[in-house]
Amino acid sequence: MAEILAVNDHAVEATLDQSMPWQQAMKRAIRSGSELCRLLELSSGLAEEAAELDFPVFAPREYVRRMRVGDPHDPLLLQVLGGRAEVAAQPSGHFDAVGDLAAARSPGLLVKYDRRALLITTGACAIHCRYCFRRHFPYDAVSKSRLGWQQSLDVIAADTSLDEVILSGGDPLTLADSSLSWLVEQIHAIEHVRRLRIHTRVPVVIPQRVCDSLLAWVSASRLPLFLVLHFNHVHELDHGVVVALRQLRQAGATLLNQSVLLRGVNDSVAAQRDLCLKLVNHQVLPYYLHQLDRVQGALHFEVPDAEALAISRGLQSELPGYAVPKLVREIAGEPSKTIVGA
Ligand SMILES: *Cc1c(COP(=O)(O)O)cnc(C)c1O
Numbered sequence: 001m002a003e004i005l006a007v008n009d010h011a012v013e014a015t016l017d018q019s020m021p022w023q024q025a026m027k028r029a030i031r032s033g034s035e036l037c038r039l040l041e042l043s044s045g046l047a048e049e050a051a052e053l054d055f056p057v058f059a060p061r062e063y064v065r066r067m068r069v070g071d072p073h074d075p076l077l078l079q080v081l082g083g084r085a086e087v088a089a090q091p092s093g094h095f096d097a098v099g100d101l102a103a104a105r106s107p108g109l110l111v112k113y114d115r116r117a118l119l120i121t122t123g124a125c126a127i128h129c130r131y132c133f134r135r136h137f138p139y140d141a142v143s144k145s146r147l148g149w150q151q152s153l154d155v156i157a158a159d160t161s162l163d164e165v166i167l168s169g170g171d172p173l174t175l176a177d178s179s180l181s182w183l184v185e186q187i188h189a190i191e192h193v194r195r196l197r198i199h200t201r202v203p204v205v206i207p208q209r210v211c212d213s214l215l216a217w218v219s220a221s222r223l224p225l226f227l228v229l230h231f232n233h234v235h236e237l238d239h240g241v242v243v244a245l246r247q248l249r250q251a252g253a254t255l256l257n258q259s260v261l262l263r264g265v266n267d268s269v270a271a272q273r274d275l276c277l278k279l280v281n282h283q284v285l286p287y288y289l290h291q292l293d294r295v296q297g298a299l300h301f302e303v304p305d306a307e308a309l310a311i312s313r314g315l316q317s318e319l320p321g322y323a324v325p326k327l328v329r330e331i332a333g334e335p336s337k338t339i340v341g342a
């Protein structure tokens with residue numbers, strides 16, 4: 001108990017005065033299930049090493065301190081702790097559930113939908129989410145360097161139908177600001193690109209990543225910038241995160257959220273309603289609620305469509321229209337995300 005409190009106090013300060021750089025928060029992240037259980041005063045039997053071999057545990061302390069000590073069902077813990085269910089036989093899970101490999105135009109550049117090019121900038125994330133559809137993505141084959149990105153930029157520059165670039169990953173905000181601003185400069189130079197989008201979970205897990213230098217290039221962006229965040233539970237919005245959201249908004253970014261419907265984490269009308277209300281109260285619009293991609297090792301998080309639709313209808317009746325995310329699923333080969341139940 002003493003240890004987690006000490007960790008907590010430190011993290012609170014860092015979040016408020018940004019005295020600990022985000023890079024250090026990445027270095028200090030918890031990297032094993034047994035360590036996580038120890039900090040949260042849980043039986044180490046909950047951690048499953050076999051699951052970690054395939055996809056290591058990675059959870060920054062800033063995120064861990066929002067978990068409840070002693071609660072094995074904590075909705076944030078369940079997102080990061082590799083458990084026995086992952087290694088149990090799950091015969092129908094896929095390794096490339098969403099057809100990413102077929103959509104690559106150059107190493108790390110996916111064009112699945114009209115107008116939008118998605119650039120995988122890095123394989124690194126600030127957290128490892130156990131349900132991640134990219135947990136099996138062959139990141140080694142994508143470019144994480146300027147030289148490699150140049151190839152993707154050339155493809156975008158040559159295709160005038162592409163008017164939006166999405167930086168994704170992994171998580172683009174794990175890159176150094178110098179790399180990011182270089183990339184954004186190159187994108188700005190392509191005349192037919194009119195919008196820039198960043199898919200990121202970093203501000204959710206390490207809010208001090210929203211540092212002065214990040215805010216400086218966000219405010220300097222000449223393209224409308226859409227930041228699509230990834231919150232799954234209302235407990236993820238603590239004070240430090242709320243401050244970071246305000247700063248991003250004030251720097252001119254439009255904030256959206258996508259979340260994944262997850263068994264045991266947020267699979268009720270109440271959990272979704274509380275999350276959506278807190279988001280809109282901080283001017284983040286719920287964008288998508290994703291049905292799980294059926295990847296190997298994550299099927300225990302799946303919520304059947306009938307139940308997902310019932311949750312979605314519950315949200316429609318309880319919330320203002322702008323606070324209701326679209327319930328979608330990604331189906332390989334379809335021209336857009338597919339609305340569930342439509
Ligand atoms: C999800 C996705 C997009 C973005 O789709 P929107 O419906 O515009 O949010 C773009 N490209 C790829 C490859 C995607 O997977």
Ligand code: SF4
Nearest residue numbers: 125128129132170201
């Ligand atoms: S942050 Fe996003 S890409 Fe990274 S593990 Fe989590 S869901 Fe996957």
